[in-house]
Every structure is written in C-alpha cells, then in structure tokens.
Amino acid sequence: MSKCIKSHAGLAGLCALMLVCSLIAPTPSRASCGAVSCFVVIGSQQQVPQEGMLTINGMYNYTPMRLLSGTNGIIPAADQANQRLILDHHQETRTITQTYTLDMNYGVTDRVALQVTVPYLRRKHGHIDEIGESATEFGENANFADNGIGDVRLTAKYNLLPTLRNLVVLGFGMDLPTGDTRARDSLDNVLESSGQLGRGHVGLIGSIYQTYELMPHRLNQFAYGSYRHTFRNRDGYQFGDEFLFNFGLNLVTLPWLVVTNQFNYRYLVHDNVRANLEQSRPPFFGDDPIGIDPTIMNRAVSSTGSTYFAYTPGIQVSLGDLVSSSWTDATAVYFYTQIPIARDANNNLSQGTSFIFGITKSFQLIKPAA
Amino acid sequence: MRNTAKIVVVGLVLAACAYSLVQVPWAWSMGSRVPTVGVQAEDFRLTDLSGKEQSLSQYRGKIVLVNFWATWCKPCTTEMPAMQTVYDKLRDKGFVVLAVNELEDEARVREHIAAYKHTFPVLLDHDNKVANQFGVFGLPVSVFIDQEGRVQEYLKGGLLTEQKIDETIARIQKQSR
Numbered sequence: 375m376s377k378c379i380k381s382h383a384g385l386a387g388l389c390a391l392m393l394v395c396s397l398i399a400p401t402p403s404r405a406s407c408g409a410v411s412c413f414v415v416i417g418s419q420q421q422v423p424q425e426g427m428l429t430i431n432g433m434y435n436y437t438p439m440r441l442l443s444g445t446n447g448i449i450p451a452a453d454q455a456n457q458r459l460i461l462d463h464h465q466e467t468r469t470i471t472q473t474y475t476l477d478m479n480y481g482v483t484d485r486v487a488l489q490v491t492v493p494y495l496r497r498k499h500g501h502i503d504e505i506g507e508s509a510t511e512f513g514e515n516a517n518f519a520d521n522g523i524g525d526v527r528l529t530a531k532y533n534l535l536p537t538l539r540n541l542v543v544l545g546f547g548m549d550l551p552t553g554d555t556r557a558r559d560s561l562d563n564v565l566e567s568s569g570q571l572g573r574g575h576v577g578l579i580g581s582i583y584q585t586y587e588l589m590p591h592r593l594n595q596f597a598y599g600s601y602r603h604t605f606r607n608r609d610g611y612q613f614g615d616e617f618l619f620n621f622g623l624n625l626v627t628l629p630w631l632v633v634t635n636q637f638n639y640r641y642l643v644h645d646n647v648r649a650n651l652e653q654s655r656p657p658f659f660g661d662d663p664i665g666i667d668p669t670i671m672n673r674a675v676s677s678t679g680s681t682y683f684a685y686t687p688g689i690q691v692s693l694g695d696l697v698s699s700s701w702t703d704a705t706a707v708y709f710y711t712q713i714p715i716a717r718d719a720n721n722n723l724s725q726g727t728s729f730i731f732g733i734t735k736s737f738q739l740i741k742p743a744a
Numbered sequence: 745m746r747n748t749a750k751i752v753v754v755g756l757v758l759a760a761c762a763y764s765l766v767q768v769p770w771a772w773s774m775g776s777r778v779p780t781v782g783v784q785a786e787d788f789r790l791t792d793l794s795g796k797e798q799s800l801s802q803y804r805g806k807i808v809l810v811n812f813w814a815t816w817c818k819p820c821t822t823e824m825p826a827m828q829t830v831y832d833k834l835r836d837k838g839f840v841v842l843a844v845n846e847l848e849d850e851a852r853v854r855e856h857i858a859a860y861k862h863t864f865p866v867l868l869d870h871d872n873k874v875a876n877q878f879g880v881f882g883l884p885v886s887v888f889i890d891q892e893g894r895v896q897e898y899l900k901g902g903l904l905t906e907q908k909i910d911e912t913i914a915r916i917q918k919q920s921r
Contacts, residue, residue, distance in 0.1 A: 424882055424900070484881070536881040538846055539872050590847035591816045629816065738901075 412437045412712040412728035415598045415620045420583040422533040423481035426740030431477035433732035439469040439723035449677035452566045452647045454609040459649040460663045466723045467500035485533040493524035495571045509660025520557040524571045525549040541585045549577030567611035574607025594624040614643030630695035634688040644679035683716040704736040778879030779895040788874045790867035806838045808889040812880045814846050815856045820884040823904040830909040831864045890916045
C-alpha cells in the first residue's frame with residue numbers, strides 16, 4: 375500500500391491560474407469518513423454528439439458503503455481545522471449516498487463537445503466518535519446527513535477518431551468546488567472533508583474513451599480511462615488522486631434492447647491533511663489523545679484511498695424503437711447494477727452493490743452544417 | 745500491491761493514448777475527409793449486390809447521389825423511397841443513385857432491398873473504407889456529385905426528400921450549363 379502522496383505545488387499554481395476560488399477561514403472539522411459514488415460507462419455521456427445536438431442524461435445513483443468483513447472500521451480522525459490527525463479516534467458505521475445527476479453534453483462541432491455535469495447529492499453517514507475519551511463509553515454516536523449540489527464538472531471533449539466503426543474521444547474536465555464542505559454532524563462538528571458533498575477545491579480530469587464495433591450494430595466494445603487530481607482545499611485537506619478504468623461490451627439483442635456488461639476498476643490514492651499526529655487512548659481509557667509528532671505537515675490519511683473492482687451488468691431500452699412518438703424519439707432508459715468483485719478500503723467503509731437508473735434524450739438544437 | 749495496480753492502470757491508459765497517437769495521421773485523414781464542395785470526389789470501387797464491381801468514375805457525365813446507409817438506421821430507410829422515386833423519374837436523364845451500405849451482411853441488405861423494391865445500385869462497403877474516404881461517421885450521409893465528378897452537396901442526417909433531391913439536381917444542372 376502506498377503510504378503518502380506528494381504535494382503538488384506546481385499544479386496548485388496552475389489551478390490558481392485557472393480558477394479563482396473564495397477563501398474562507400477554516401472551521402472545526404473532524405472524523406475521517408469515506409464517501410464515493412458508483413461509476414459506469416454510459417455511452418451517451420462519453421461520446422461527442424453530432425454538431426448542434428444536445429444530449430441530456432438524468433441519472434439516479436444509489437451507493438451504499440459498509441465495512442468489509444474482517445475489518446473493524448476504527449480509523450483516524452482528520453481534524454483539519456485544528457490541524458490534528460488523531461489515530462484510532464473513531465469507528466465507521468455506514469454511508470449511503472444517493473446522487474441525482476443532470477448531465478448535458480452538447481456537440482459544438484462533430485469533433486468537439488462541451489459537457490456540464492451537475493450532481494445533487496443526498497448523503498447519510500454514521501460513525502462512533504471520540505474513542506478513548508470516555509471512561510464509561512466506547513465512544514459517542516455521530517450521525518450526519520446533508521443534501522445539496524455536489525461539485526459541478528465541466529468537460530471539453532475531442533473526437534480524435536470519428537469513424538462509423540471506431541471512436542476515440544479525449545476529454546479534459548474540471549471539477550468546480552460548488553459542493554458543501556462545511557456541513558455538521560449530529561454532534562455539531564463539521565464533518566471531515568471526505569464525507570462532505572464537495573471536495574472544496576478544483577479537480578482536473580483527463581480521460582480517454584474508445585469504442586469499436588466488433589460486429590457492426592450488434593456487438594460493440596468500449597473502454598474508458600480517467601485520472602483526476604484534486605487540489606488541497608482551504609481546510610488543508612487534499613483528496614487523493616483517482617484512477618478509473620472501465621472495459622465492457624454492448625450487445626444489441628433486440629432493436630430496442632442493448633445488454634451491457636462492463637468491468638470497472640477504481641484506484642484512489644490516500645487523502646492528505648495538513649496536521650500534527652496524535653494517538654487516541656484505548657477505549658474506556660477516559661483521557662485526551664496523546665501527541666506523537668507535533669510538527670504540522672502534510673500527512674497521508676491512512677484509512678482513505680481504496681481499490682475497487684466491480685462487474686456491472688445493465689440494460690438500455692431505446693424507447694423510440696418501442697413506441698413511435700415525439701416523446702420517445704431519441705430517448706432511452708437504462709439500468710445498471712454495480713457488483714463489487716474485489717475491494718480494499720484500508721479498514722474504512724467500502725462501496726457495496728450499487729444501482730444506477732437513468733434516462734437519456736437527444737435534441738437537435740441546430741441543423742448541422744454540411 | 746497497490747503500487748502495482750496503479751502502475752497497471754496508468755500503463756493501460758497510456759497504452760490507449762499511445763495507440764491513439766500512433767494512429768493520429770490515419771485518424772486525422774479518416775476523420776477530416778469530409779469533401780469540400782467544388783472539389784473532385786475521390787474515386788472508389790465497390791461490389792454491388794449482383795457481385796459486379798462498380799466505380800464512381802464510371803458514372804462521369806451523370807449526376808450521382810452517393811448515399812451512405814444501413815438497414816438499422818431509421819432516417820436512412822425513411823429517405824430511401826424518395827431516392828427511389830427520383831431515380832425512377834430521372835434515371836434516363838443523367839441521374840444515378842449509389843446506395844452504399846455500411847458494414848452489414850449481404851443477405852440482410854439484399855432482403856431489405858427486395859422488400860422495398862429498390863432498383864438503384866446498392867454497393868457494399870464491408871470494410872468501411874469508402875465511408876472513411878468521405879468522412880462519414882454517422883448515418884445517413886448523402887453526397888451529390890456533378891457530371892465532372894465534383895462534390896456539389898454534402899448532407900448529414902435524414903434530410904433527403906423528393907423535393908430536396910429535385911432541387912439539388914436542378915441546381916447542379918443549371919450550374920453545368
């Protein structure tokens with residue numbers, strides 16, 4: 375397991391040039407939770423629509439996170455407001471994230487597309503806080519719930535290889551820090567950054583999407599890879615880099631029914647917090663944590679970062695091929711289930727079986743030029 | 745273990761990028777060859793449903809509508825009756841339709857053509873070569889070529905109607921006078 379990630383001062387400078395972010399004085403923050411969304415390839419999101427066409431995706435995504443068997447969920451608290459990283463300070467229970475995403479993908483030309491992805495998140499999280507600080511209790515139950523817009527993503531895409539049979543699309547995206555980063559839990563503590571709806575700073579994403587018609591209009595292969603780097607937020611917390619790789623096949627069974635099978639891999643580098651290092655007392659000890667290293671420095675949060683490999687079967691139903699009407703024209707609905715195959719979450723919560731339901735519709739806004 | 749996984753993923757992404765980069769000149773040429781109006785159309789040779797080889801250049805002196813299509817493409821099949829009507833009307837007056845099917849089984853194409861009683865030449869672009877030559881990456885696409893072999897109109901999407909075809913032919917004929 376990698377234990378730390380390097381600081382990215384150069385990239386931070388680049389980021390500063392790209393976007394001006396508001397700076398707000400840090401407020402107290404605790405815990406070290408985990409929260410992710412499931413991730414699958416939905417072709418209409420990755421492709422470049424033809425010139426003048428707007429493709430809209432409305433998507434619902436249910437992602438539960440629970441402890442894996444053989445783990446106890448006792449993890450450090452990343453108290454970035456007070457610059458403290460306290461080992462073994464609380465125990466994770468669960469996180470459930472429901473995401474409603476509006477994704478708009480517009481073909482500026484046949485090769486270039488602009489995409490805006492707006493997530494609305496509903497997150498519930500539970501953990502036991504302050505382990506070792508009470509002589510009579512293991513810790514204190516803390517619950518967290520927050521709803522709101524997450525980090526909005528802007529993406530520019532370029533269709534490098536536009537042919538009937540092949541497609542290679544390069545993408546460059548930016549996550550804007552539009553999500554809430556200061557929501558509080560039931561103990562009135564600001565939840566740590568990793569459990570919040572937003573990451574608190576800009577993220578840059580590079581991606582590549584490739585498809586090939588193995589059997590034209592019958593069997594289609596696709597692959598998608600992406601890398602995301604997020605800069606350190608105003609609380610001194612930096613989300614770890616994210617690597618995604620997806621590979622799958624689409625099979626047209628009936629003219630209106632596409633069956634999809636894909637494998638999804640995600641690797642998340644440890645998050646990083648600017649803090650000292652402390653150690654919680656054993657449970658029921660009844661005292662404050664003790665200091666290990668008072669130096670304030672960038673430290674990897676050992677319980678963050680994860681490896682996740684999943685199998686995702688799904689179906690896509692083309693409504694326009696089932697019912698002929700203006701409402702169903704260029705419209706499809708889809709359903710996917712992401713089933714974990716292999717997971718490693720560093721004693722933290724891990725993503726369980728997740729579900730995605732969505733609808734996609736295309737509108738030709740401008741008549742394409744000849 | 746985690747480092748190894750990371751290296752594998754990065755390697756795969758880089759390999760995909762490298763593949764694309766290696767293909768760049770090819771990709772550019774494939775993707776950017778939407779012929780400019782007024783420019784000479786590049787010749788091609790394809791086999792028709794009777795097994796006979798046909799070329800674009802053999803129709804020099806006629807107005808040619810090269811239509812890229814597939815049986816699964818609804819807009820394509822929607823506009824084909826209009827092509828047939830105009831073909832019936834003007835085939836003896838220097839107009840020809842070359843319906844270039846993309847990547848489909850010959851049997852399926854034959855069945856479709858028989859069902860709709862189309863009589864214009866249907867060519868089979870099995871390897872997608874001619875579509876790439878004409879910058880086609882979505883169906884249908886229609887290209888009008890004048891008597892001298894120059895591209896006069898390039899239409900993307902299901903835009904062809906009998907009136908549109910008539911008007912385009914009339915305009916090309918007028919230009920050539």
